[in-house]
Amino acid sequence: MGADGATMDKRVPRDFETLRATILDRRASLPKRIAQIAAYALDNPDDIAFGTAASIAASAGVQPSTLIRFAQQLGFDGFTSLQQVFRERLRERNSSYDERLAALRAKAEEGAGHRAIFDGFVAAASTSLSDISRALNDAHFEEAIALLAKAETIYVLAKRRSYPVASYIAYALGKLKIRNQLVESAAGLNAEMIGFATPRDAVIAISFSPYAPATIEETRAIAEQGVPIVAITDSSFSPLAQFAKVWFEVSEADFGGFRSISATMALAMALTVAVGEKRREAGRRRKG
Amino acid sequence: MGADGATMDKRVPRDFETLRATILDRRASLPKRIAQIAAYALDNPDDIAFGTAASIAASAGVQPSTLIRFAQQLGFDGFTSLQQVFRERLRERNSSYDERLAALRAKAEEGAGHRAIFDGFVAAASTSLSDISRALNDAHFEEAIALLAKAETIYVLAKRRSYPVASYIAYALGKLKIRNQLVESAAGLNAEMIGFATPRDAVIAISFSPYAPATIEETRAIAEQGVPIVAITDSSFSPLAQFAKVWFEVSEADFGGFRSISATMALAMALTVAVGEKRREAGRRRKG
DNA sequence: GCCAATATGAAATATTAATTCCAATCTATA
DNA sequence: TATAGATTGGAATTAATATTTCATATTGGC
Structure with missing residues (x-):
């Protein structure tokens, strides 16, 4: 009868999230030792993936047989098959984001619902982050x-898709009490605004293909005044690169025709905070 | 003498990168089958981590004994210890983002340079993304x-830290040809702008603690006109939640006092594109 | 407080997987 | 081309690991 229970049960969890949900669901009704190993499993999934039944049981403070009973109670036929799920989780997490992205795109296209769209954007953001993490010089x-x-003053320059990044930089610089000027003017006074910049100031310019003409033009103008420029853009052929003292190439993954901006955001935040940090250091040095 | 060779050799690689370098270094001088398994190992590190000696050998097209010889030639005493390195790699890659974040914070604080700040923001963004991926209902x-x-019209409402998200939503909605109104006015006409909204419109309101008073106030006002509200915020106690028809709780990791906005961005982009998608579907249905 | 059902511990067993060994086959060199 | 040395294949052996079993303990219902 016990055996029947296992085979009759709804089918076993094939992926980690389902498994996790199942465990959390039954948590209350599990016997003490089984609950103990259940908690351990969710807290230390990596140990389950790599350990042996004996080593895991010891770490969790139970007998190996309990571990097997735990697996069986979840519908697996033994520890080994339970372990597969924990291993699969590591493989998937680790599998190239590109592959995942492709899969998600396919899913979204065949109309697998809106969740796939969300997953796609999350994957695109993750890909971009791991790319920039590798590529940043x-x-x-x-x-x-x-x-x-x-x-003296940091001018921030970006339009359209990059504008959110600029507005975030301006916000963060403001919080750090660093004088800055977001180059945007409802009154059409950008040119005049730029006219005030001097070589003692600096610019952060952000633009991605297709480069907003206004950004290019303003960057050119401000560069001609001798103001040093830090550019964030997407290739060495970018028109921004030629004007910049330093430029960063950020490649953002796209999904559904919209590119992520997570990597650019992360870089922008890091730049901003690091500048704040460096100023504090410099301040201390002058005083101390 | 062969045994001596192993013990006399420079000590065995303990981490994957060292191992990788060692293999690439000796590649040229390895015998054919050993080279074959070496190439396989670098190409399919996950298989080495999870497979059995027999299964790996089969996939690589060699005998299990060759696999063991390969391990021994690198200074390991057998396949098992070689495998540990491949497993360790997965564990580290996968080690809880929270732990990594904590480590990075410590590093940044002890002045480990600006790279640590950048890594911190990347980690914060990744954490936030994986959290929301799990939490989204x-x-x-x-x-x-x-x-x-x-x-009819989507009003987008957010200030300060959340403003970049709002501006991105407005940009994306525009590209999708969905009528929208970003509630911001240099001329201080927000109240009037809101006054035009009707129950046939909708609002996306975004605010995180400490909630910008203007956002709350405007959300309240627009809610009282019967306009349905979708809120993105950070807790069920958020003042936005009470006005909203639907609300999302997004928890963003922070670093150096600045919270990530990657998760919020991903959600915002997904919402926007999904809305575009849904409208297209509805359009087709009406026509077809 | 007793009984039945359930859960647990510990050791025995079965299974699976790593390693070793030896014969066969290459490879380089004289 | 003959030969020593290295390399490889495949089966035999050994080690390890998962699973089963059974005796004992615990729990919950009456």
Whole structure:
């Protein structure tokens, strides 16, 4: 009868999230030791993935047989099959984001519902973040920070898709009490605004293909006044690159025709906070 | 003497990167089959981590004994210890983001340079994304999409830290040709702008603690006119929640006092594109 | 407080997987 | 081309690991 119970039960969880949900669901009704190993499993999924039944049981403070009973109670036929789920989780997490993205795109296209769209954007953001994490050049980063830290006023320049990043930078600089000017004017006074910039100031310019003409034009103008420029853009052929003292190439994954801006955001936040940091250091050095 | 070779050799690689370097270094001098398994190992590290000696050997097209010889040639005493390195790699890659974040914070604080700040923001963004991916409620998501898809005009309402998200939503809605109004006015005409909204419209309101008073006030006002509201906020106690037909709780990790906005961005983009999608579907249905 | 059902511990057993060994086959060199 | 040395394949052996079993303990219902 016990055996029947296992086979009659709704089918076993095939992926980690389902498994997790199942465990949390039954948590209250599990016997003490089984509950103990259940808690351990959710807290230390990596241990389950790699350990042996004996080692896991020891870490969790139960007998190996309990571990097997736990697996069976969930509908698996033994510890080994339970372990597969924990291993699969690591594989998937680790599987190239590109593959995942492709899968999600396919899913979204065949009309798998709106959740797929959401998953797609999350995946695109994750991909972009891991890309930039690999690609960021430390030397360039330091150079940009140094350049911005000694500026009297930091001008922030971006339109359209990049504008949210600019507005965030302006917000963060403001919170850090760093003088800055977001170049946007409902009254059409951008040119005049730029006219005030001097070589003692600095610019953060952000633009991605297709480059907003206004951003290019304003960057050119401000560069001609001798104001040093830090650019965030998407290729070395970008028109921004030619004007910039330092530039960053950020490649953002796209989904549904909309590119992520997570990597750009992360870079922008890091730049901003690092500049604040560097200024504090410089301040301490002058005083102390 | 062969045994001596193993013990006399420079100590065995303990981490994956060292191992990888060692393999690439010796690649040229390895015998054919050993080279074959070496290439396989670098190409399919996950398989090495999870497979058995027999299964890996089969996939790589060699004998299990060759696999063991490969391990021994690298200084390991057998396949098992080689495998540990491949497993460790997965564990580390996968180690809880929270732990990584804590480590990065400590690093940044002890002045480990600006790269640590950047890494911190990337980690914060990744954490937030994986959190929201787990936490998003499909039903709420669908509800919000339905609500926004049938709106005549979508009003977008957010200030300060959340403003970049609002400006991105407005940009994306514009590109999708969905009528929208970003509630911001240099001329201080927000109240009047809101006054035009009707129950046939809808609102996306975004605010996080400390909630910008203007956002709350405007949301209240527009709610009183019977306009349905979708809120993105950070807790069920948020003042936005009480006005909203649907609300999303998004928890963003912070670093250096600045919270990520990646999760909010991803949600916002998904909402926007899904609304566009839904409208297209509805359009087709009416026509077809 | 007793009984039946359930849960647990510990050791025995069965299974699976790693390792070793040896014969066969290559490879380089004289 | 003959030969020593290295390399490889495949089966035999050994080690490890999962699972089962059974005796004992615990729990919940009456």
